[in-house]
Amino acid sequence: MFDLYQLSEEHKAIREAVREVCDAKVAPNAAHADETGEFPQVSLDALRASDFHAPHVPEEYGGAGADALATAIVIEEVARACASSSLIPAVNKLGTMPLLLSASAELKQRYLPKVAAGEGMFSYCLSEPEAGSDAAAMTTRAVRDEDHYVLNGVKRWITNAGVSEYYTVFAVTEPGVGAKGISAFVVEKADAGVSFGAPERKLGIKGSPTREVYLDNVRIPADRLIGAPGTGFATAMRTLDHTRVTIAAQAIGIAQGALDASLAYVKERRQFGKPIADFQGVQFMLADMGMRLTAARELTYAAAARSERDDADLTYYGAAAKCFASDVAMAITTDAVQLLGGYGYTKDFPLERMMRDAKITQIYEGTNQVQRIVMARQLLKGII
Incomplete structure (x- = not known):
């Protein structure tokens, strides 16, 4: 392609x-x-x-x-x-x-x-207060009532909650059978019984609201069911295979911004009579930052290609790209703050923001510990 x-x-x-x-x-x-x-x-x-x-x-x-x-x-x-x-x-x-x-x-x-058309954004509601990495342990329920479903529960860590008009919500439709009893639905912000918690006070990505979504007897038409009943968890996992690539892309974007700002600074900042870019110690740091970023970008693009083709090894590549790129972003932004010294620690420069923003890429859409479990399982299955 x-x-x-x-x-x-x-x-x-x-x-x-x-x-x-x-x-x-x-x-x-x-x-x-x-x-x-x-x-x-x-x-x-x-x-x-x-x-x-x-x-x-x-x-x-x-x-x-x-x-x-x-x-x-x-x-x-x-x-x-x-x-x-x-x-x-x-x-x-x-x-x-x-x-x-x-x-x-x-x-x-x-x-x-x-x-x-830009008439509304779409958010994803999987996690709950007691169901994070163990998403199949969710307790949100969707009960069939003739030609409707009635949803009750709480979703946590929902990105852009309250701003988005539409929500993909995962809920249990058949209790007692684990992941096979979970279904997916489209819920609208305007539906009666939908409300939102206060915005979380976060380390980074502060301009993107993260809130709880409350579902209190939310009655929706049955035709808002996504796929067949009981297929929601499989859909959720397939979705993450594809969208972990987007988190990898976000991570390399943050890292690129940090590297760009670092390069501009070290060429202008002078110490001991010359730009600090001339010092070998600084050059080694820059080289490592660039090398890691290049590797992360190539892995992310390789994962994107597999996402487009829906390849059998996408699960591995999506997890690998997300995990590696986010670890790289954290390392590069930390080094960038170091290169700017005291200035890097202030809000006068964007590096401290980038460092704070980078951290979440190691956590959401599956922590990097979970990504390593995913990759190991794929390796043990012989898929890679």
């Missing part, structure tokens, strides 16, 4: 276009979103005007129809400017991927054009 070792002209053009939008409209608001914790509406407006808010939505639903690599590039470039804003395209993909994988034609046609 595309050469992993040389981006197509189309992919290069997408990168240039996104970077232009982000440099002009997204980056200038990144510090404000972090400082205030306000959702970056200016970023959403700019991305929506350029059709980068949900680039993955297929053309048949009015979307840009970007492939998995192009979508990763969009998220990477937005994250380079503002990690909080990169969760707009990333979470739109996360929330709608279950529909793309498993929903009926009618359900896709009902919601995907709205996301493509």
Whole structure:
């Protein structure tokens, strides 16, 4: 489909276009979103005007129809400017991927054009207070009542909750059978009984609200079921195989932003009569940062190619890309703060924000400890 070792002209053009939008409209608001914790509406407006808010939505639903690599590039470039804003395209993909994988034609046609048109964002509701890494232990229930389902429960750590209009919610429809009793549904913000907790007070990505979602006797039509009853958990796991690539892309975008800022600083900062970029110790740090970032980017793009083809080894590559890229982002942003010395520790420069933002990429959509379990199981099965 595309050469992993040389981006197509189309992919290069997408990168240039996104970077232009982000440099002009997204980056200038990144510090404000972090400082205030306000959702970056200016970023959403700019991305929506350029059709980068949900680039993955297929053309048949009015979307840009970007492939998995192009979508990763969009998220990477937005994250380079503002990690909080990169969760707009990333979470739109996360929330709608279950529909793309498993929903009926009618359900896709009902919601995907709205996301493509920017009429509402889509969030993903899997985790609960007592069901994080062990997602199959969820207790949210969906009980059939003639031609409706009634949902009750609490979802936690939901990205863009309260801002998104639509939510993919996973709930138990058949208790006592574990993962095979879980189903997936589309819930709307406007549905009676839907409410939200207070925004979490977070270390990073402060401009992207994270809240609990409360479901109190939420009655929805049965045709909002995604796929067949009992297939929700399988859909959730297949979704994460694809969207872990987007978290890897977010991580390398944050890391690239940190490296860019570091390079600019060390060429300007002078000590002992010359730029600190001339010192071998600094050069070794820069070389390691660049080497790690290049490796992470290549692995992420390789995973994106497998996502596009839905290859049998996607589970391994998605986990590997997410785990490696997020570890790299944490290392690079930490080194970047070190390179700037005392300045790196202040809010006058963006590095401390990038370092804080990078941390979450090692945690959400499956902690990196879970990713290593996933990879090991794939290796033991002989899939890789």
